[in-house]
Each structure stands twice: as structure tokens, then as C-alpha cells.
Amino acid sequence: xxxxxxxxxxxVVGALWVSGVRAGMIGPSLQEQIGKAxxxxxxxxxxxxxxxxxxxxxxxxxxxxxxxxxxxxxVAELKRLSNxxxxxxxxxxxxxxxxxxxxKVNGFWIVNAAYCEATPEVIQEVVNRPEVWFADYDLxxxxxxxxxxxxxNEPPRVDILEWPMRKVGADSxxxxxxxTGNNVIVGHIDTGCNYNHLDLAGHxxxxxxxxxxxxxxxxxxxxxxDINGHGTFLAGNVSSDGTAGDTCGMAPRSRIMICRGITTxxxxxxxRMWSAMQFCLAPPLDSTNHAHLIMTSFGWMYAWNxxxxxxxxxxxxxxxxxxxxxxxxxxxxxxxxxxxxxGDVPGPWHHPAEQNGGRSGAITIGCTDVSDAIASFSSQxxxxxxxVSPYRDYPYPPGLLKPDLCAPGVNVASCAYNNNSGYLSxxxxxxxxxxxxxxxxxxxxxKNPSLLPWQVDSILQMTxxxxxxxxxxxxxxxxxxxxxxxxxxxxxxxxVQASLEVRPKVFALGPAVPNxxxxxxxxxxxxxxxxxxxxxxxxxxxxLVRTLASGKEQAGFKHVTWDGRGEDGTRVASGVYFYRLEAxxxxxxxxxVVFR
Numbered sequence: 001x002x003x004x005x006x007x008x009x010x011x012v013v014g015a016l017w018v019s020g021v022r023a024g025m026i027g028p029s030l031q032e033q034i035g036k037a038x039x040x041x042x043x044x045x046x047x048x049x050x051x052x053x054x055x056x057x058x059x060x061x062x063x064x065x066x067x068x069x070x071x072x073x074x075v076a077e078l079k080r081l082s083n084x085x086x087x088x089x090x091x092x093x094x095x096x097x098x099x100x101x102x103x104k105v106n107g108f109w110i111v112n113a114a115y116c117e118a119t120p121e122v123i124q125e126v127v128n129r130p131e132v133w134f135a136d137y138d139l140x141x142x143x144x145x146x147x148x149x150x151x152x153n154e155p156p157r158v159d160i161l162e163w164p165m166r167k168v169g170a171d172s173x174x175x176x177x178x179x180t181g182n183n184v185i186v187g188h189i190d191t192g193c194n195y196n197h198l199d200l201a202g203h204x205x206x207x208x209x210x211x212x213x214x215x216x217x218x219x220x221x222x223x224x225x226d227i228n229g230h231g232t233f234l235a236g237n238v239s240s241d242g243t244a245g246d247t248c249g250m251a252p253r254s255r256i257m258i259c260r261g262i263t264t265x266x267x268x269x270x271x272r273m274w275s276a277m278q279f280c281l282a283p284p285l286d287s288t289n290h291a292h293l294i295m296t297s298f299g300w301m302y303a304w305n306x307x308x309x310x311x312x313x314x315x316x317x318x319x320x321x322x323x324x325x326x327x328x329x330x331x332x333x334x335x336x337x338x339x340x341x342x343g344d345v346p347g348p349w350h351h352p353a354e355q356n357g358g359r360s361g362a363i364t365i366g367c368t369d370v371s372d373a374i375a376s377f378s379s380q381x382x383x384x385x386x387x388v389s390p391y392r393d394y395p396y397p398p399g400l401l402k403p404d405l406c407a408p409g410v411n412v413a414s415c416a417y418n419n420n421s422g423y424l425s426x427x428x429x430x431x432x433x434x435x436x437x438x439x440x441x442x443x444x445x446x447k448n449p450s451l452l453p454w455q456v457d458s459i460l461q462m463t464x465x466x467x468x469x470x471x472x473x474x475x476x477x478x479x480x481x482x483x484x485x486x487x488x489x490x491x492x493x494x495x496v497q498a499s500l501e502v503r504p505k506v507f508a509l510g511p512a513v514p515n516x517x518x519x520x521x522x523x524x525x526x527x528x529x530x531x532x533x534x535x536x537x538x539x540x541x542x543x544l545v546r547t548l549a550s551g552k553e554q555a556g557f558k559h560v561t562w563d564g565r566g567e568d569g570t571r572v573a574s575g576v577y578f579y580r581l582e583a584x585x586x587x588x589x590x591x592x593v594v595f596r
Contacts, residue, residue, distance in 0.1 A: 026127055027136025029305050034120045042103055042117040044138035046271060049112045049131050051085050052313050053078060055320045067322050067450045071290070074321040075109075075282050082109040085131060089114060092129070096122050106271070110278035111314045115271040136307060138269050161247045163370060164237075164408035164436055169484030170250045173443050176510035176524040177557050179487055181251025181442035184449075186238055187280030187291030187323075188438075189273065189298065190231030192216065192224040192260030194417045197232065199240040199248070205257035209285035214258030217272040217279075224260035229417040231260065233427060234297065236415030237435035238442065244421040248414040250439025250483060251446075257291050261298065270307060273298060274314055281321055292445050293456075294318060295326040295438035297431030299340025306341040308388050312360050315345045319361025319453040324348075324441050328434040329366045329403040330379035336474065338379040339364065339402045346385075346394070347404055349457035353472040354401050357385070357393035363457050364402050367409035367433040368480050372467060375410050378430055379403075381474035404457065405464050405477040407440075409433035440483045444490045447557065451490065463489045492556045504528045504557060509581040509588035516593035517564070523548065524559045525581050534582040537562060545572060548579070564594055571596070 026034070033043050058077060062070045086107045093116050096102035102118040115138065118126065127135050165171050173179050185205050195204055195213050204213040216224040226232045241252035259276035262268055273296070280291040300306035318325050330340035345362035367375035382399025385391045394400040409432040413425035441456055451459075461472075463486045464479030472478050504526035513522045525535065535549035546567055548560045562579075566572055574596045580589045 025134050026123065027134055027305075027307075029137035030123070030135060033137050034123065037120055039121065040101075040119055042101075042119055043123065044104075044117050044269065044271070045115070045123060045126075045135045046138050046307065046310070047089070047114045047116070047126055047135045048133040048307075048310055049085055049089070049114075050133045051081065051131070052112050053081055053317065055316050058320050062320075067452065070322045074317070075287070078317060078321075079109045082107055082112050085112060086114060089126070089129060089131060093118070093122075093126075106275075108271075108274055108278060110274055110281060110317055111310055113274070113310060138271050160242065160245070162413050164412055165247065165250060165483075167370065167408055168250070168436070168440070168481055170440070170443070172484045172513050172522075173487045174252070176484075176513060176522075176559075177447075177487060178504070178508065178526065179443050179446050179557075181239065181254030181439065181446050184251065184254045184293070184442040184445045185257050185289075185291045186251075186254050186438055186442055187257045187259060187277075187294040188231065188235055188238070189259045189261050189276040189280070189294065189296040190226075190234055191228035191263055192226035192231045193235045193256060193258040194226050194232040194415065194420065195224075195258065196420045197236070197415045197417075198244040198421050199242060199246075199415050200232075200235055200256065202243070203239060203241070203253055203255050205255045205289075205291075207283065207286040207289050210283065212258070213256070214260070215276075215279055215283075216260040217275050218260055218262060224258040226260070226417040228263050229424070230297075230431065231258070232417035233414040233424060234295075234431055234435040236423075237412070237432055238295075238439040240415050244423070246413065246423050248412075248423070250436050251442035254439065254442040268298065268300070270310075277314060277318060281318060281323065291323060292449070293324040293326065293438065293441050295434055296342075297328040297429075297434045299328050299330045299343055301330070301332065301338075301340055308341050308344070308385075309391070311342045312345045312385075312388075312391065315342055315361040316359075319348045322452055324363060324451075324453045324456045325361045326434055326438045326441060327362045327364050328430040329364050331367075331377040331430050333378040333380050334374070334376055334475075336380050337382060337384075337396075337399075339381055339383050340379060343379070344383040344400075344402065346400060347457050348453035349455075349461070351401065351404075351461060351472050351478070355394060355398060357400060358391055359454070361453055363437070363453075363460065364404045364477070365430060365434045365437050366403035366406040366475070366477060367428075367430045368406045368467070368476070369410035370408070372465065372480050374406070374467075374475050375428065375430075377428075378406070378409075378433075378475075401472050401474055401477070403477040405437070405461055405479060405481055406467070407433035407436040407481045409436070437481055440481055440486055443483060443487050447487055447490045448492060459486055459489050488557075488559050504555070507581075507583055507586040507588075509579075509590060511590060512579065512592040516595050518595060519564050521562045521564065521592060521594075522559060523562060523579060524557065525583070526557055527553060527555050527583060529555045531584040535560065535579065537577055537579045539572075540576055540578075545577060
């Protein structure tokens with residue numbers, strides 16, 4: 001394989017296209033459209049270049065860098081590659097634009113590709129250029145892109161706290177750990193968002209360059225208001241804080257960066273999706289004010305001919321820059337091998353149960369109901385890449401295990417797009433599951449902003465409620481997400497990178513969960529600095545029942561479990577007990593109830 005070197009960084013030069021299409025060719029969808037077009041008709045096309053960044057080389061170059069240094073380095077290298085290799089192509093297209101044979105010319109850097117609208121003759125000249133890998137039609141016919149249930153005008157529930165948050169323990173994360181996703185920026189690629197909704201308006205992404213909290217890639221303006229409803233609903237699943245009465249979000253203080261890609265789910269332009277991902281990674285007018293993770297529920301069935309190799313390169317580049325990418329599995333279940341693109345892209349972490357293959361960045365989410373049963377529509381794996389050049393990995397059988405994990409998504413409620421204080425309920429789909437996991441990741445990133453995508457992926461998968469054949473399967477992945485366990489298992493910043501350590505600001509003793517309890521009881525406490533700790537349980541007479549912690553402990557968010565037994569190992573009787581924390585000069589006492 002040839003190599004091109006820039007400032008010592010090796011960059012891959014090779015064909016990265018789907019099976020059966022060689023470098024410099026016109027893709028099948030575009031060939032079909034050219035056959036229908038008049039000579040002067042301009043067709044929307046994606047143009048991929050042969051040279052794509054070598055992510056392994058980038059990873060090695062990032063050794064020892066902080067997460068933000070990694071982001072800056074990777075974005076700079078992606079831009080440098082595209083600027084260098086696209087220069088002659090964009091110059092040619094600009095001359096054709098002046099001649100009236102091309103329009104809307106735009107180069108990407110998130111993946112080394114370009115977009116334009118051009119006549120068939122210009123397209124043929126483009127693919128004949130030595131730097132061009134392929135050109136294909138940009139618009140993908142995608143009827144019912146979500147394939148999800150929306151009950152329309154069903155009256156909303158107002159439960160104060162919706163069931164998915166309780167199911168996965170997000171409410172315990174807020175109350176016991178004091179973590180709400182505060183200021184974590186979630187790049188949300190969907191149909192836009194009702195940024196005036198009371199549950200969302202106080203904590204959206206802010207930038208003086210983007211007054212409406214994002215960008216409309218459909219209309220190419222700065223107003224990504226939602227006129228469809230899907231995007232607002234999912235934004236609420238992430239960060240609704242209950243201001244209007246019903247808390248629907250996993251991370252109620254996270255901030256949504258709004259990227260409106262489509263409104264009607266019939267035809268999707270891939271260039272808009274990639275432009276939105278690029279915006280999340282580095283907004284053009286405010287580049288350092290970027291998202292901390294990206295989520296999308298858009299997905300392409302293989303029958304629609306998605307550009308799988310380019311999608312994998314896109315998602316890998318996002319992960320290499322340090323952003324977790326959360327993707328929907330799709331809603332074509334229960335049939336096997338129905339995972340949509342980009343949910344079919346390998347994840348950033350290799351689960352031990354998976355066959356060997358390349359890593360990328362997609363953390364893929366399936367859907368469960370209130371009883372933890374798989375939703376009938378949730379797409380299932382496996383996935384194979386053995387016919388997709390240059391990857392040709394994960395041959396079937398057995399293929400790549402997908403999804404990676406599941407989350408609630410059946411009969412759920414969230415914010416209304418057409419009522420600033422209203423809600424909609426009864427919606428079902430893997431889109432909602434994806435948004436809930438996006439919220440869980442926001443909680444994890446508040447606790448430790450230095451987490452890299454592979455760490456996020458591994459923690460999510462290893463802290464689930466296990467479901468299906470273990471250790472991982474093609475229906476549930478590893479199981480249903482547990483927000484509480486995922487955040488508890490997230491290491492403090494000092495364990496990953498000292499300069500980004502996250503620690504409590506004050507001492508605190510959290511409430512027991514559950515309370516009352518039949519057996520095990522969880523107790524959390526916060527230590528802002530290293531201190532001598534004693535955590536003990538007493539009965540109503542003031543007699544010591546059990547010592548749960550004793551000794552010097554490092555700063556951090558702490559958690560212990562009491563098994564409901566005394567020092568002698570016997571179960572305690574039903575009744576009222578007290579647990580007391582002594583940490584230096586700080587003391588706090590709380591009550592709990594045991595019943596048998």
C-alpha cells in the first residue's frame with residue numbers, strides 16, 4: 001500500500017469503497033440518475049478522495065496528550081489532509097461553477113470528500129481525476145427513515161419523573177452522586193429542536209456566533225427549529241429537566257447542540273449528515289466550543305445503498321478526536337442482520353466475546369420495554385464487513401456482535417415540539433433508546449471529562465443489567481444500560497488524567513437506596529479531599545450494628561453496599577436504623593428502614 005507523509009504522520013492512500021466498486025468509478029445510484037438526466041441537469045454528488053487519514057498513526061501521535069490536546073491535534077490533521085489533497089479538485093469545480101456546470105461546491109474535512117451539484121459531463125471528468133476514489137448520488141431514498149411508532153395526539157403523561165429514568169437509576173445518580181450532566185454538550189443530529197420549550201431553554205448549547213444554539217443543514221441557516229417533532233422528543237429524552245412538570249431526560253443539566261439534518265423522512269442527503277458531524281466536532285465560527293459526544297438516530301438500511309466505507313471513516317475520525325458516537329441499531333427487528341448504517345460500524349472498544357477486527361467508534365443501541373424484554377422492532381445483528389474495502393473484516397459467520405447494549409424505548413414520553421410547556425407520550429423506537437444512552441454518557445462525562453470513547457464504550461457494556469445469552473449477544477448486546485452503575489464505575493479524573501480530575505466540592509452523605517429495603521442497601525458519600533473516614537450503622541438504641549468504612553480514603557464520589565447483616569454476619573431485624581458518616585470534622589447522620 002502506498003503512503004503519503006505529512007510532518008511525519010503516515011496517511012493511508014488506498015481505495016476505501018464498497019464491494020464491487022473500484023477507485024475512480026461512478027457509484028450505482030449515481031449511474032442510474034445520470035441515465036435519467038438531461039445533459040445540463042445538475043445532480044447532487046458525493047466525491048470521495050483516495051487518501052484517507054490513518055487513524056492508527058493519529059492514535060500513536062496522540063500518546064501523552066490530554067483529551068483537549070488530542071481533539072485539537074486530530075482536527076488540525078484532518079483539515080490539513082483535506083486542504084492539501086482537495087485543492088486541485090475544488091479549483092476545478094470552482095471553474096465549472098463559474099461556467100454554470102456545477103454549483104454548491106463544498107469540501108469536507110471530517111472525511112476526505114467533497115460535495116457539489118454537477119452535470120453528467122462534469123461528473124465524468126471528476127471521476128477521471130487521479131485523486132478521486134469515486135462519486136455517487138447524494139440523495140438516498142429512505143421511506144420512513146425511523147420506522148417508529150408515534151401515537152399522534154395522545155394526551156401526555158405528567159409523572160413528574162418518567163419511568164426510564166427510574167428504570168436505569170438516573171434519578172439515583174442525580175440525588176446520590178449529585179451528577180446531572182452539567183454543561184456536557186451533546187451534539188444532536190436530527191430534525192432540529194424546539195429551543196423554546198421550558199424544559200430545554202435554560203441549558204442549550206450557547207455560542208454568540210450561533211444565536212439559536214446550532215445550525216439548520218437542511219436550509220443552510222442558523223435557525224434549527226423543529227417542525228417535525230422527532231428531534232425535540234429526543235432532545236427531551238437527553239436533557240428535559242421537568243421545568244414544565246415532567247422530567248423526561250437522563251441528564252437534565254446537559255446542553256443540546258442542535259443540528260437539523262432533515263424534516264421529512266423520505267430522502268436523506270448524506271452530505272448534510274456529515275456536515276452536521278463536522279459541525280459538532282468543530283463549529284466553524286466557534287471551533288473550540290465543540291460537542292463532547294454525538295448522537296444520531298438516523299440510519300440507512302443496506303437496500304438504500306449507504307456509503308458504508310465512508311461512514312466508517314467518518315465515525316472513526318470522530319472517535320479518534322475523542323468524541324463518543326452513539327447510534328441507533330434501527331427498527332427492522334426481530335430479523336437478524338438488520339442493523340442500519342452507521343450503527344453497523346464497529347465500536348471503539350473490543351468486547352472479549354467479539355471476533356478480531358478493526359475498531360471504529362459507533363456505540364450501537366437497541367431497545368427494551370418496561371419489563372426489560374426486547375422490543376419487537378429492535379434491529380438485531382450480526383454485522384459483517386467482509387465485502388467492504390479496504391476493511392474486509394468481521395466475516396460471517398459469526399460476524400460482529402451488535403447492538404452493543406440496549407435502553408428503554410417503548411411507550412415513553414418527552415417534550416413537545418409544538419407546545420413550549422407540553423409533552424407527548426406513547427412513542428416507541430430505538431431512537432428514544434439512543435437518546436437515553438446519550439444522556440447516560442453525559443452523566444459519565446460530567447464525572448470524568450477525560451474519558452475517551454473506548455472507555456465510555458467499555459464502561460457502558462460492562463455495567464449493564466445482563467440480558468440474553470452472555471457475555472454478549474445479537475439481540476440485547478450485553479444487556480440494558482444502568483446509569484447508576486455506569487457512573488459509579490466511571491473512574492475519577494485522577495485515575496485517567498490528573499489535569500482533568502473531577503472531585504466533589506463539599507462533603508456529603510447521600511440517602512440510602514432503596515429505602516425501605518429488604519436486603520442490600522446502597523449508600524454514597526462525597527469526599528472533596530483525602531481524609532480519615534468512618535461510616536457506621538446503628539440501631540435505635542445507639543448500638544453499633546455494622547462498620548461499612550473505616551480508614552483514610554482518597555477524594556472522590558464513594559459508594560458502599562450494606563448487605564443488611566450485622567458484624568456477626570446474621571441478618572438484622574426489621575426496623576429503623578441510622579447510618580453516620582464521620583470524615584475529618586464533617587459528620588452527617590441519615591435514617592433507613594429494613595423490613596423482612
